[in-house]
Amino acid sequence: MATFPVINMENLNGEERGATMEIIRDACENWGFFELVNHGISHELMDTVERLAKNHYKKCMEQRFKDLVASKGLDGVESEINDMDWESTFHLRHLPESNLFEIPDLEDDYRKAMKEFAVGLEKLAEQLLDLLCENLGLEKGYLKKALYGSRGPTFGTKVSNYPPCPQPELIKGLRAHTDAGGIILLFQDDQVSGLQLLKDDQWIDVPPMRHSIVINIGDQLEVITNGKYKSVMHRVIAQTDGNRMSIASFYNPGSDAVIYPAPTLVEKGAEEKNQVYPKFMFEDYMKLYAAVKFQAKEPRFEAMKAMETTSNLGPIITA
Structure with a gap:
């Protein structure tokens, strides 16, 4: 099995740039995931975010989760559960607007750290999108513009904890799925593992690494690249020991962004395959995704293709 791709972003600034870009290309085409080190977000900030996130869970959410487990009788479960997650x-x-100061129970230093962290992640996401443009032969800024919509991208964070589970073989921390959006940036626990991706019909562990950011490709980038880059099924395995922290930030299209394959990539791929992904509004895709998140993505694309014939999405914008 090939080694999980890890990219040292400092190598983009010197003689190893070409080799590093090749690792990114291979990761996008064959893994759908890669891990970044030396990504420009300070280790001190990451340590602060981790400490505050774990303290917040313990103080404000742990008992709620235990009460939920007890109310559903999950602590004594004996058969596999397929309709919920242990998270x-x-x-x-x-x-486009922050709700950071509307979330109850968050202490001011936690809000401040998450705000600073989100600014760093947004900058990193846009830097990565331009690196992908370079590898794809698209002009700089194309992917950011493709996701923009009328009010800019949608950007948000899911803060998760995966507590110790007495029966991890019977319930997943998070069921297998692909991510609906654009590019995903994950700050995961480096002590407790659990994240896996599906590659060549095998579940592969995404290795926990201190101060790394895990990147994965969402469904929208698969559409824009006309399948050259693919979103990949992944899941979280619950563990009997340890509480796994996961802070996943999603750089997604604006709700009214019209998503479609980049014309130059359709032309380049025409000889190899006739498949062209659909054109649709991101908001419509999300309505469908909400109902079928834990099912295969291909029927979602087919449904969008069927909707395309009855929708008038107007002229497409080219970068």
């Missing part, structure tokens, strides 16, 4: 979560929205 405790809350969501933050950063763009």
Whole structure:
């Protein structure tokens, strides 16, 4: 099995740039995931975010989760459960408007750290999108513009904890799925593992690494690249020991962004395959995704293709 791709972003600034870009290309085409080190977000800030996130869970969410487990009788479960996840979560929205100061129970230093962290992640996401443009032969800024919509991208964070589970073989921390959006940036626990991706019909562990950011490709980038880059099924395995922290930030299209394959990539791929992904509004995709998140993505694309014939989405914008 090939080694999980890890990219040292400092190598983009010197003689190893070409080789590093090649690792990114291979990761996008063959893994759908890669891990970044030396990504420009300070280790001190990451340590602060981790400490505050874990303290917040313990103080404000742990007992709620235990009460939920008890109320559903999950602590004594004997057969596999396929309709829920063993996770405790809350969501933050950063763009187009932040709800950071509307979330109850968050202490001011936690809000401040998450705001600073989100700014760093947004900058990193846009830097990565331009690196992908370079590898794809698209002009700089194309992917950011493709996701923009009328009010800019949607950017938010899902803060999750995966508590110790007495029966991890019977319930997943998070069921297998692909992510609906654009590009995902994950700050995961480096002590407790659990994240896996599906590659060549095998579940592969995404290795926990201190101060790294895990990147994965969402469904929208698969559409824009006309399948050259693919979103990949992934899941979280619950563990009997340890509480796994996961802070996943989603750089997604604006709700009214019209998503469609980049014309130059359709032309380049025409000889190899006739498949062209659909054109649709991101908001419509999300309505469908909400109902079928834990099912295969291909029927979602087919449904969008069927809707395309009855929708008038107007002229497409080219970068």
